Amino acid sequence: MAKGLTTRKDDYSQWYLDVIAAADLAEHSAVKGCMVIKPTGYAIWEMIQGQLDRMFKETGHVNAYFPLFIPESFMHKEAEHVEGFAPECAVVTHGGGKKLEEPLFVRPTSETIIWSTYKNWIQSYRDLPILINQWANVVRWEMRTRLFLRTTEFLWQEGHTAHASAEEAEAETLKILDVYRRFAEEYMATPVYVGCKTEREKFAGAVRTYCIEAMMQDCKALQAGTSHNLGQNFARAFDVTFQDEQGKLQHVYATSWGVSTRLVGALIMTHSDDNGLVLPPRLAPLKVVLIPIWKEEAEMELMRQRARDLTASWQGRISFKIDDRDQYRPGYKFNEWEKKGVPIRIEMGPKDVAANQVVVVRRDTGEKIAMPQENLLPRLEALLDEIQQNLFQRARAFRDANTFTVDDYAEFASRIENPGGFFWVHWCGSEACENKFQESSKATIRTIPLDREKEAGACIVCGAPSAQRVLVAKSY
């Protein structure tokens, strides 16, 4: 293997794959389009899961689990849904050596199996709301796959809620959108734009789809999470009704929302550099690695002991590791932990022990800081916070520097190709004009923003009146 990684400048896609290999996150499996998530990569997913799970529970949700298999007839009950998903589904036709009476779809998403179940759970407004999340795997037979960003099978969470009114469902959809935004910004240190998808881009079967969109270091957009207001579509398809307080029978209102292992890909492409993975401290499974250094064998046990003494009080307070392997030299270890994205490395050799200090190295900047050994833990915790903030600010500065406001179509078409980036443009709302964006460069409307000031203008394509700008970019 080459000593260094492919650089982002030379070949961004190859760099992405190199980072995954160097950090030992995942590899291709024997099954086409499916990946093996290795322990180091899975640990990151567990950090993501842990925090999101807390946030879901704080907002009143509970976890449950529904089957992997969905009877074919269920898939066909919601017209738009089946049209959108059927072409990319895996279907089981045989079981126990016999052909099945009815084929079973491997879930591409669980709306249908869940709403067929909710039918039995809901009779009265008193049964509502239902606020359920499930952690699961799903399968979508994609034509082209990329590790973490798009694999045939992937891990995700999907929330499926049931409500008594359209207003309540909309409030839930937006509440989760805000959970996703907070998670992206405060934990992933990834700034996102929040907004609404166009009719063309919305989820198959939804009334409205909201999303968070992030910018990767190649200036392409990545949809990092979606929250759908499903209206009464699935309740109608599965005939799920409830009696309201007036005794009137109504169809139930629904939402669904999800984020996936794609977030690991987002993390990689937001922060990592040409030396490997860079992880935001809050999602780093391992936050500190301590590398004792010795010259002679006699020093080895001494330095190991000093390392254990130094960290004795850290147990249970911070995730750390002492790398005292004797078969590798310090330089090798420095490099290895850099590739793996550990936020803080501590070097401690005989010179440091003599000076009663350690050398602390930041992964985000490479800066080396001498720190006294006394009271080290609080200093490290403060530094982790600082790294977390720095990564967020760095990512936001990058995104802002590559986001442009444009009012002329020719200028847009030229600049989306080179240098690329995010573009705020006026759009009249017609699908014809929406398709036009794609002609120039495969760019699409990523989102109709929620949190930006409205501003009247003229559609950049046709000149018709526009009430606000939308975000256009090339995407993953």
Add this chain to the structure above:
RNA sequence: CGGGGCGUAGCGCAGUCCGGUUAGCGCGCCUGCUUUGGGAGCAGGAGGUCCUGAGUUCGAAUCUCAGCGCCCCGACCA
């Protein structure tokens, strides 16, 4: 499904055009010694259905035919 490329050791590759000793190189791995503050050095060693099948030939990694698989570029997508 269209266009391109590739299957040789765990990984990356050379050898294939023009058939011929025991199939080679780098990394990694194992053993030993010397090393250890930014990817160590030396010595020894282990590891191969050359993608599969059939054919041509005295002889096939190499030539022929068929098949399988994977990767990259497009259309589909979290």
